[in-house]
Every structure is written in structure tokens, then in C-alpha cells.
Amino acid sequence: MATKHPPRGGPAGRRNGAAIAVLLGPFLALFALTFVGPIGYAMYQSVIGVERMGALGLEGSRTVFVGLDNYIEAFNQLGFIEGFGTVALFALVQVPLMLALATLLALLLETLSDRWAGLFRAGFFLPYGVPGVIASLLWGFLYTPGTSPITELLGRAGLQVDFFGYDTVLWSLVNIAVWQFAGYNVLVLVAQLKAIPRDLYEAAAIDGASLWTIAWRIQIPLIRPALVLTAVFSIIGAMQLFSEPLVLQLLAPAITDDYTPNLSAYKEAFTNNNPNLAAAQAVILAVVAGVLSFGFLRLVGWRRT
Amino acid sequence: MAADVRPAAAPQESPANGTGRRALGARRRPSTSRIIIVAALTLAALYFLIPAYWLAVAATKSLGGLYGSFGLWFSEPQLWANLTALFTHDGGVFLRWSANTLLYAGVGSVVATLLAASTGYVLAKFEFRGRDTVFNVVLAGVLLPGTALALPSFMLFTELGLSNTVWAILLPSMVSPFGVYLCRIYAAAAVPDALIEAARVDGAGEIRIFATIALRIMTPALVTVLLFQFVSIWNNFFLPLVMLSDDRLYPITLGLVTLNSISERVPETVGLVVTGSFVAVVPLAVMMIVLQRFWRTGLTEGGVKS
Structure with a gap:
């Protein structure tokens, strides 16, 4: 070195x-x-x-x-603690969904010629260029009856869907995150797939392996490290969920002021004017995010250099 | 299409994916499975593109058309009138927000990239006391998400009298621990020790060696760092939200959300939010697609291989 x-x-x-x-x-x-x-x-x-x-x-x-008083108060706030549950549930659904979709699309793209694969990839990647808050504003319109072609089409089919309901709003948030980041992950996985030596494919072809076998036996095992790393960073990103619920809050009463831990800290600092409690919550969040990422990376044996 | 041109600037891509590469199993695959594959990919493309298409259509509509007509088709297009309304609103404040965003993202990403380059280079090529400590601290910075820092930064910057100034956004934007990490890996692998030594023998100073030799060799990594940083500053919302109270300093993201928050009282602003979102998305979406090969190169460099 x-x-x-x-x-x-x-x-x-x-x-x-x-x-x-x-x-x-x-x-x-x-x-x-x-x-x-x-x-x-x-x-x-x-x-x-x-x-x-x-x-x-x-x-x-x-x-x-005051010693640990602010921390004790933070842990005693039901909303703050429940916020961790909300983001954990969000991550539990969003991360596997997004990675499964990205993996499927990356594998399908590998069967196409470079020209067509490039076109599709560009289309999938486009939402990554849409800032998170603008994606939230955009999907806000697509979720709102009146401006939304989705609710209109569903309505014609006789289906009534409330995207902002207490039971549905979390999945509406999941959809925004999947839409934004799946294409980016397709790009990461395609890069990994391209790095697989060609002779492995040739050997598989000689053995008469089907595309299905090639996917399960060769491609997925070889892109696993990339999947694990992406999963880790996605989980940490999910912990920090903030802009999307903040924007949708105007439309969805189900999103409370302490829906996620970051929203809680923001509320304490600016609405409740309690910067000391907000500081304690921010420190707790930073520690949780740090411990999670460090722990995961240790677990999967991520090398430093 | 950018993806078709295999650039010389990306030497670390595996040679196996040259232009002439045959699609996997292209010869023997029956056509029904090909139809299913293309259909599935098209369906996915619709999912990713229809919202953007909706936005482009909606940006051309009047307020009445936005609520009164089918979302996926045009109705009395008036894009020019909408753009005029957007750019003249409140004395042209949207233009100001656009300029601010360009300033924050442009200056922030360029400085962050240069600092990441010099830091990564030093960490890779010099031996000095405390080097490992510095690297470990930077690595901790990689693992700490920016949103976790927004509130603490606001508290410190308020104490220092820096909140509600351009510096409140610019200074944090100039630091990219991920960039340092990437540059260190790249410099260690790509900048030959022999070359540095030869330049030293020729009497070149260390700064000059870095500026004239190392920077040029590290260009592919630097492009990636620049792109990542540019987009992350462009997308930043939490930091400006807590730092800025003067709306003349807002970036586009914060400006649009502020407009949106008054739309319940002032319904006309809904049109401004829609057109403004469209205008804000276009440049970055174009950049994303044109430059996508650089993202890929950077991603394989990012230590994903293990």
C-alpha cells in the first residue's frame, strides 16, 4: 500500500x-x-x-x-420508540422487495443484447435522478383521488383504494422507496453480473444448463456479496426515513409527528422547542445506525481495503 | 445510447463485456421465453416511467385540467403559461432556488471531490503516524448517514453563527467520507509507486506530483465521486430544512415543499408545485441517463467485490 x-x-x-x-x-x-x-x-x-x-x-x-435524564425521557416516549418499530417494519418489507425486483430485472437484462439492455436499464434508472422529496410530491399526486390516474382507473374497475389509510400508508411509502432505488440497484447488480467470467457460462452451456439453472447456480451466488452490502445500506437508509413521510404528512393524517425517529427528533427541536431532548434522540439514532452498519459489515466480513 | 459506447475512460470494466458480446443463451432460446422476458421488462419499465410521464403531462395542464382530466393524457396544453407563472411567482424566487441548488451542488461536489482525492491519495501513498486512525474515523463517517447529522449540525452551526447562511449548506457538502474511501482504494491500486519515485528523483515536489500525475490517473474514480456527491447534494432536504429560514437561500427541494405546504390555503400553488417538480427533475434525469456508465464503473470500485 x-x-x-x-x-x-x-x-x-x-x-x-x-x-x-x-x-x-x-x-x-x-x-x-x-x-x-x-x-x-x-x-x-x-x-x-x-x-x-x-x-x-x-x-x-x-x-x-442532567446526566442521562434526556435519554430516559426519550426512551419513555412511546411515539419515539414506536417510530423505530415503524421504520423496522418498513425496512423488513421494502429492502427484500426492492432487492428481489432488482435481481430479477438484472438477470432478465443479461439475456438481452447490449443495445436493448441499455435502453431498459436507462428507463429503470431514471427515478434515481428524482430527488426524494420530489418523488414524494409526485407520488402524493398519484395517490390522491382527483389528480391520480391510478385511483381513477381502479375506480372504473369498481375498486376503492385509500393510499393514505392507517393500514396502507406505510406500503405507499414502501412503494416510493422501491420506485426510487430499484433501478439503481439493477445497475449495481448488472455491474456484478458483467464481472462473472465468460468461460463459466460457456462451461454451463456445454453441460446443457438451462437459464434457470445458470441463474440459481452461477449468477445469484456470485452477486450475493453485492446484495448483502446493498441490503445493509438500504436498512440503514430506512432507519433515517424522514423526507417522504414529512411530505406525505399533509395528505395523510395517519402519519403522525413521531411516525419515524427522525420526525420525532425534528418535532422536539422545532415544534416543542426542546433541543436537549432532540439532541438525545439524534444521538440515539446515530448510535443505532452506526452499530447496525458496523455490526452487519462485521457479520458479512466486509474487508476494509 | 450511452450504454452502447464502451468508453476508454473505464479501463476497470472487465474485457468480457466488449461491444460484440453475445447475449446469454441467444442462440438456443425458444422465442416464447423471449417474449415473456421482454414483456416482463416492459411492464417494469412502465412502472418506473409512468410517474415521470404523468409529471410531464401534468406540467402542461391548467389547474382545472389537473383535477378535471384523465392524468395520463394531455388536455389543452399550456406549458408556456405554467412556466411563466412558475418563474414569475414571488419575484422570480424559483429561479433563485434553482441558482442556489446549482451553487450548492456544483461548488460542494467539486470541492468534495478534490479533497477526497488528496486525502485518499495521502492515505494510500504516505506512511505517517496516525494514518490508520484517520482512515478509521473516515470509515465511521461513511457508515453514519447524513440525516443523522442534520440536527446535530444545526445545533453546532447555530452556536457558531453559521446557520441560515450559504455556508451552512456548502461546508457539509464539501465533505465526502465515501469519496475518500473510494479514492484511497483507487489510488492504492492505480497509481504506481515507481512513477511517484521517478517524479521525486526528477525533483518534483509532492504537491506537484499529486496535482499533475496522481489526479490524472485517478480521474475515473473522481468522476464517480463527483456524480455521487452532486446528486446527494441536489437531493438534500433535511439539512436545508433545519439550517435555513431565509427563503432566498432555499434549494429547489425545500422551496417546492414549502410551496406545497401552503397549497391547502392557496390552491393555485398546486400548479406551481407540479410545474416546478417537472423543471427540477429534467436536468438530473437527463444527466442520470447520459452518464449511467460512470455510475456502474464507480459501483464496482466501491469495495463491493469481496
Whole structure:
């Protein structure tokens, strides 16, 4: 990895030190300001609180150390905890659905000529270029009777579907995420399939293997690492669910202010004006996301270099 | 179609997928299964494309047409009138949001890519104390999703007096731990030690070696980092939502959601939201399709192989 000729001491070494500082310094400074600093500051905010003074709390206030009080309060909030359940259920459905669809489409694309596969792939990939909030606005219109051709067509067929109902709104959110990211995952998987050596296919053809056998015995096992990694990052993304429910909230009363953990933290910080509790919730979220991703990657033996 | 041109700029693609590659099983497959395959793929393409098509159609409609006509077909198209309404709304604030988005995504992604390149290069090619620590901390940054940082960043930036300024969006946009990770892998594999040593012997300084030799060799990885960062800044919503209160600083995403939130009281804004969404989607969707081969190259580099 490193150069075989490490810089020697003396002027050359000093010059090297300066070069390292110049090349590395700006990134480290910004990283400290935008990653380490915010997390550290949120940790600090999460262990302090505001204490009112005087009989009626009217004689001013002061900041005091409260230990884990904010964390205890966060864990005692039913809505915040239920939010974790909601995003877990969301991930449990959305991630397998999206990856199954992406795998199927990638395998089907492999049977086409490059020209046609390229056209289809471009079509599948297009939604990835639609920002999450705009995708949510768009699907909001497609879910709303009046503007939606879907409800209109279903209505003509005699079906009444409420996409914003208490039982259905989570699946409406799942659909938005699948629509947005499935095509991107098709691209990842196609890249993996292209890396499979051609002679494996030739050997299979000589053995008279069917496309089905080739898919199950050769292709899927060889793209498994990519599937696992994508699944991990999708699960972590699902934990952070925020913009989509926030946008649909206007249309769907079923989406409460604490529907997902991120919505809870946002509500505490801006609606309830309780930044210390919000900080505790943000730290909990960051820790859960970090532990999940690190744990998963350890589990699947993801290499660092 | 971009996918048909196998670029010289993507040397790490396997040679097996050259232009002349035969489709899998092309010779012996019976035609019924081919029909089923194409039908299934077409169905999927409809699922992915119809919402975008709906948006394009809806952007041409009057407010009455939006609610009163079938969504998948045109009705008295008036795209120009809708665009005029969008761009003149509130003194041209939509144009301002577009310019802001371009500024945030353009400047942020370019700076983030250059910093990722220099950092990745140093981590791959220099030995110094604390190198592993730096890399591990950056790796932790990769695993921490941006949304988990939005609220904490807001708290710190408020304390520093930086919230509600362009810097509140630009500074976080300039940092890409994933980019550093990718650049480190790429530099380690693609920049030969012998070349660096030769340049040193010729008397070139370290900065110059990086700027003239390493950067050029690392170009394919840099394009990928640039694209990822550009799109993630363009799509960013949570950070501007918490950081910005002045609507002159909003990016398009936040502007559209704000417009949408008043549409219950001011029904005309629904038309602005639809047309604005269409205008915001077009440039990125085109870029996505034209540049899709670069995504693929980057993805195989991203340590997916294990």
C-alpha cells in the first residue's frame, strides 16, 4: 500500500510532512467541523437541561448538567420508540422487495443484447435522478383521488383504494422507496453480473444448463456479496426515513409527528422547542445506525481495503 | 445510447463485456421465453416511467385540467403559461432556488471531490503516524448517514453563527467520507509507486506530483465521486430544512415543499408545485441517463467485490 521508499528524515522528511499537512489538512478540518463537531456537540447538549428558577419559574433560568435524564425521557416516549418499530417494519418489507425486483430485472437484462439492455436499464434508472422529496410530491399526486390516474382507473374497475389509510400508508411509502432505488440497484447488480467470467457460462452451456439453472447456480451466488452490502445500506437508509413521510404528512393524517425517529427528533427541536431532548434522540439514532452498519459489515466480513 | 459506447475512460470494466458480446443463451432460446422476458421488462419499465410521464403531462395542464382530466393524457396544453407563472411567482424566487441548488451542488461536489482525492491519495501513498486512525474515523463517517447529522449540525452551526447562511449548506457538502474511501482504494491500486519515485528523483515536489500525475490517473474514480456527491447534494432536504429560514437561500427541494405546504390555503400553488417538480427533475434525469456508465464503473470500485 504505502510507498516502498518512506521519506527519510532531514529536509526531505520535513518537506513531506508539509505536503501531508497540505493534502490532508483541509479535509480533516472540514470533517472535524461537519462530522466530529456536530456529534460531540449533540452529545454535550443531550446531557444538559434548562432549569427554571424562582417559585413560578419566572426568575430566569440556568443550564444544568442532567446526566442521562434526556435519554430516559426519550426512551419513555412511546411515539419515539414506536417510530423505530415503524421504520423496522418498513425496512423488513421494502429492502427484500426492492432487492428481489432488482435481481430479477438484472438477470432478465443479461439475456438481452447490449443495445436493448441499455435502453431498459436507462428507463429503470431514471427515478434515481428524482430527488426524494420530489418523488414524494409526485407520488402524493398519484395517490390522491382527483389528480391520480391510478385511483381513477381502479375506480372504473369498481375498486376503492385509500393510499393514505392507517393500514396502507406505510406500503405507499414502501412503494416510493422501491420506485426510487430499484433501478439503481439493477445497475449495481448488472455491474456484478458483467464481472462473472465468460468461460463459466460457456462451461454451463456445454453441460446443457438451462437459464434457470445458470441463474440459481452461477449468477445469484456470485452477486450475493453485492446484495448483502446493498441490503445493509438500504436498512440503514430506512432507519433515517424522514423526507417522504414529512411530505406525505399533509395528505395523510395517519402519519403522525413521531411516525419515524427522525420526525420525532425534528418535532422536539422545532415544534416543542426542546433541543436537549432532540439532541438525545439524534444521538440515539446515530448510535443505532452506526452499530447496525458496523455490526452487519462485521457479520458479512466486509474487508476494509 | 450511452450504454452502447464502451468508453476508454473505464479501463476497470472487465474485457468480457466488449461491444460484440453475445447475449446469454441467444442462440438456443425458444422465442416464447423471449417474449415473456421482454414483456416482463416492459411492464417494469412502465412502472418506473409512468410517474415521470404523468409529471410531464401534468406540467402542461391548467389547474382545472389537473383535477378535471384523465392524468395520463394531455388536455389543452399550456406549458408556456405554467412556466411563466412558475418563474414569475414571488419575484422570480424559483429561479433563485434553482441558482442556489446549482451553487450548492456544483461548488460542494467539486470541492468534495478534490479533497477526497488528496486525502485518499495521502492515505494510500504516505506512511505517517496516525494514518490508520484517520482512515478509521473516515470509515465511521461513511457508515453514519447524513440525516443523522442534520440536527446535530444545526445545533453546532447555530452556536457558531453559521446557520441560515450559504455556508451552512456548502461546508457539509464539501465533505465526502465515501469519496475518500473510494479514492484511497483507487489510488492504492492505480497509481504506481515507481512513477511517484521517478517524479521525486526528477525533483518534483509532492504537491506537484499529486496535482499533475496522481489526479490524472485517478480521474475515473473522481468522476464517480463527483456524480455521487452532486446528486446527494441536489437531493438534500433535511439539512436545508433545519439550517435555513431565509427563503432566498432555499434549494429547489425545500422551496417546492414549502410551496406545497401552503397549497391547502392557496390552491393555485398546486400548479406551481407540479410545474416546478417537472423543471427540477429534467436536468438530473437527463444527466442520470447520459452518464449511467460512470455510475456502474464507480459501483464496482466501491469495495463491493469481496
